[in-house]
Amino acid sequence: MRTRVRAGDPSAFAELFDSYANAVYNHAFRLTADWSVAEDVMAAAFLEAWRLRERVDPEGGSLRPWLLGIATNTARNQYRSNRRYRAAVDAAAAAELSVPDHADEVADRIDGRHRLATALTALARLRRPEREVVTLCLGEGLDYEAAAKALGIPVGTVASRLSRARRKLRDLTGTPPADGAPPKKVRGHREGTGLPRQTRGDHTHVIRPAQEGKR
Amino acid sequence: MTANTSRNRPAEEDGSAELLSGTARDLPPGRHQFHKERLMAQIHDLQQAEHTAAAPMRERRRRLLRPAIALPLTAVALAAAVVVGLTRSDDGNGVRDYSPALTTTIGAASSKGVPQLLDQISLAAARSSSSRPDVEPGQYIYIKSESADSYVSNTDSGTSLAGHPLHTRQTWMSPDGTKGWLIDPAVNKSPEGETLSLPDEQGNTPKPSLNGPSYDYLTKLTTDPDKLLAKIYAETKGQGNSPDQEAFSTIGDLLVESYPPAELYPALFKAAEKIPGVVVVDDATDAAGRHGVAVARLDETSGERDEWIFDSKSHVFLGVRTVQVRKDSEDGALIPPGTILFTNAILERTVVDGIRQTPSAKS
Numbered sequence: 001m002r003t004r005v006r007a008g009d010p011s012a013f014a015e016l017f018d019s020y021a022n023a024v025y026n027h028a029f030r031l032t033a034d035w036s037v038a039e040d041v042m043a044a045a046f047l048e049a050w051r052l053r054e055r056v057d058p059e060g061g062s063l064r065p066w067l068l069g070i071a072t073n074t075a076r077n078q079y080r081s082n083r084r085y086r087a088a089v090d091a092a093a094a095a096e097l098s099v100p101d102h103a104d105e106v107a108d109r110i111d112g113r114h115r116l117a118t119a120l121t122a123l124a125r126l127r128r129p130e131r132e133v134v135t136l137c138l139g140e141g142l143d144y145e146a147a148a149k150a151l152g153i154p155v156g157t158v159a160s161r162l163s164r165a166r167r168k169l170r171d172l173t174g175t176p177p178a179d180g181a182p183p184k185k186v187r188g189h190r191e192g193t194g195l196p197r198q199t200r201g202d203h204t205h206v207i208r209p210a211q212e213g214k215r
Numbered sequence: 216m217t218a219n220t221s222r223n224r225p226a227e228e229d230g231s232a233e234l235l236s237g238t239a240r241d242l243p244p245g246r247h248q249f250h251k252e253r254l255m256a257q258i259h260d261l262q263q264a265e266h267t268a269a270a271p272m273r274e275r276r277r278r279l280l281r282p283a284i285a286l287p288l289t290a291v292a293l294a295a296a297v298v299v300g301l302t303r304s305d306d307g308n309g310v311r312d313y314s315p316a317l318t319t320t321i322g323a324a325s326s327k328g329v330p331q332l333l334d335q336i337s338l339a340a341a342r343s344s345s346s347r348p349d350v351e352p353g354q355y356i357y358i359k360s361e362s363a364d365s366y367v368s369n370t371d372s373g374t375s376l377a378g379h380p381l382h383t384r385q386t387w388m389s390p391d392g393t394k395g396w397l398i399d400p401a402v403n404k405s406p407e408g409e410t411l412s413l414p415d416e417q418g419n420t421p422k423p424s425l426n427g428p429s430y431d432y433l434t435k436l437t438t439d440p441d442k443l444l445a446k447i448y449a450e451t452k453g454q455g456n457s458p459d460q461e462a463f464s465t466i467g468d469l470l471v472e473s474y475p476p477a478e479l480y481p482a483l484f485k486a487a488e489k490i491p492g493v494v495v496v497d498d499a500t501d502a503a504g505r506h507g508v509a510v511a512r513l514d515e516t517s518g519e520r521d522e523w524i525f526d527s528k529s530h531v532f533l534g535v536r537t538v539q540v541r542k543d544s545e546d547g548a549l550i551p552p553g554t555i556l557f558t559n560a561i562l563e564r565t566v567v568d569g570i571r572q573t574p575s576a577k578s
Contacts, residue, residue: 010258017251026239039242043250050258115237122234139235169234 002060005053017046020064023140024071030135031075033088033120041078045071065142069150072132085131089124093117122169130165133158317363317378317555321540322496324511324520330488332495332530333510337484339530344480350430350566355387355394356474357574359563360534361502362401365556367549376549381502383562386411386472387570392429393420396570408571425450425465430474438478440485447486456516463490463512467521471535471559474566484510499524501534502560518543519556534560 004012024045029038048070056066096113123131136147137158144162148155242250350356365378379401388395388411395411403409414420423432425447437443447462455461466487469475475483487493492512499509501524509522518541524533536558539550550556565574 008262010255010262013258014251014255017254018247021247021250022239022241025242030235030238039246039250042242043253046250046254047257050254050261112237119234119238135235139238 001063002056002058005063006056006058008050008053013046013050016049016063016067020067021046023064024067027068027135027140028071028075030119030123030139031072031085031131032078033085033092033124037078037088041071041075045074048074064140065136065146065150068136068140068142069152072136072151076128076132085128086124089120093120126165126168130161130168133161134165134169137162317365317380317558318551318553319500319536319538319555320498321538321553322498322509322522324494324496324513326494328495329493329510332508333484333488333493336510336525336530336532337481337488339525340484340532341477341481343531344475344477347474347477348566349476350390350474352390354566354568355389355570355572356430357385357387357563357565357567357572358472358474358561359383359385360472360559360561362399362557362559363502363555364401364558365550365554376554384559385573387567387572388430389570390430392423392427392431394570426468428469428473430476433469433473433479434476436479438482440482440489443479443482444486444489456514459491460512460514460516460521463487463493464521466490467523467535470523470532471561474564496520496522499536501536502558503534503562505533505560507533513540518552524560532561534558 001012001015005016021042025038025042028041028045029035032038032041045067049067052070056063093116096117123134126134132151133147136142136150137144142150144155144158148158151158241247360383361381362384363379363381365376367376382400384397384399384401385408386395386397386399393413396408397403397411398406398408421427423429428436437446444462447465448458451461451465452458455464466483469483487510490512494511494513496509496511498506499511499522500506505524505526507524508527509524511520511522513520518539520538520540522536522538524535525531526533537556539552539554539556542552543550563574567574
């Protein structure tokens with residue numbers, strides 16, 4: 001896959017899009033607090049990925065962290081100031097919460113809207129660099145190394161930003177540290193260490209590596 | 216699910232991840248497709264801008280053996296322009312330098328005698344396939360072939376003709392297409408090869424289709440040549456450089472790395488007979504060096520000719536190849552007429568009882 005991406009095989013980008021559009025979209029939302037801006041950021045990030053394709057490391061696992069990194073930069077360009085982010089969060093939270101809770105509305109949905117508003121409000125209290133680490137590691141389940149690579153910063157910086165952010169989040173939301181209850185699975189898969197298969201990449205050629213089986 | 220406190224799993228260290236669990240949702244209906252199509256169109260435009268070739272970008276069909284794991288064909292525009300014979304070993308994936316490129320003499324084509332030849336081929340196919348065993352669940356279709364290809368490689372340092380020299384390729388595929396194994400040095404240099412089992416690395420389990428059929432899928436296809444051809448045209452609509460060429464190539468793919476059921480096999484040739492533009496080529500050599508006669512069709516857009524090669528006496532299928540027969544407007548300097556773009560000869564096609572078991576090892 002990496003080889004095909006580097007070679008500019010459009011079908012590789014079609015596959016990337018199918019696999020990761022939702023992940024990039026959700027990540028972009030957490031960074032912009034606006035679903036429609038998130039959609040724009042997602043679309044722009046994939047186009048940017050095409051432009052940056054030759055910078056992809058030929059070796060490595062899934063390209064999801066790379067795409068999330070690009071989306072982070074794209075979102076950053078949209079939302080340079082934290083003030084704007086807070087304004088977006090306020091608007092989004094207000095929109096979620098302003099809908100009156102209908103008696104016939106399922107409790108899950110009401111709960112979901114409240115959780116969304118709470119999450120955004122909490123994210124808004126973080127500094128942008130902290131928020132980026134939080135959304136990558138906690139939102140999309142990247143490990144420290146993958147997040148560091150995606151953001152182009154040292155692993156230690158990721159760890160320290162994350163722990164600071166965590167402290168703030170706990171203080172803000174009163175969420176006690178894990179108390180025996182198993183943590184809920186975050187939506188989207190966590191990035192494990194790259195499977196050896198994934199590093200194997202494909203060919204650059206048109207004669208498509210269908211035979212390669214697992215891509 | 217236990218809390219994993221490993222440093223590498225930041226999301227599981229405490230409850231803060233849960234905070235974000237309500238912030239995920241899928242793209243609104245239709246938006247995924249919308250953005251995907253827009254992205255593909257933008258990429259296409261950017262490619263055109265990058266390669267300011269005067270000629271409009273054409274689609275080059277991926278010539279390939281597509282087992283069930285293959286994704287459906289999507290338009291692949293080959294972005295390229297190039298320099299002959301020099302190849303680079305730059306993708307670390309079995310591409311070797313080879314020079315000169317594979318070439319052949321171009322056989323003479325004639326539209327005369329096409330139905331007669333295909334009738335004979337169809338009869339031979341019926342004879343050979345009726346003695347073939349069916350594939351039972353738990354068994355595997357084993358196919359051993361000899362293969363090579365050439366293509367234009369586009370890298371930072373320019374474009375060149377690259378390819379894979381002749382090599383042996385072996386595949387095992389379960390009849391339902393979900394389990395498989397591949398040994399092919401052009402794909403994976405490890406002598407052990409690699410799995411073709413589903414789901415693939417992206418977690419996808421592609422449904423068997425005409426472009427990626429399983430044996431079970433083929434057994435369910437109609438064996439009425441007219442209906443079969445209509446289905447092929449319908450399901451490949453919009454793909455390839457022309458509907459006729461795409462239909463021909465699709466049938467061609469079904470002949471190579473698959474195990475067509477007894478009733479279907481002759482029907483494939485009967486269907487091919489009805490495709491306009493099919494010709495007979497008097498002499499063609501397969502990847503194993505066997506001479507034969509070919510049923511072929513020229514892709515008018517690319518100047519490439521797909522040839523299905525048969526033994527000239529027994530009319531048994533030997534293999535396929537794609538030859539550049541007309542000068543290519545874009546890559547003409549790199550791919551002169553006579554270049555073999557893809558060639559694959561079937562050496563063995565049989566049923567074995569276990570994955571990675573070879574027929575000789577069969578008890």
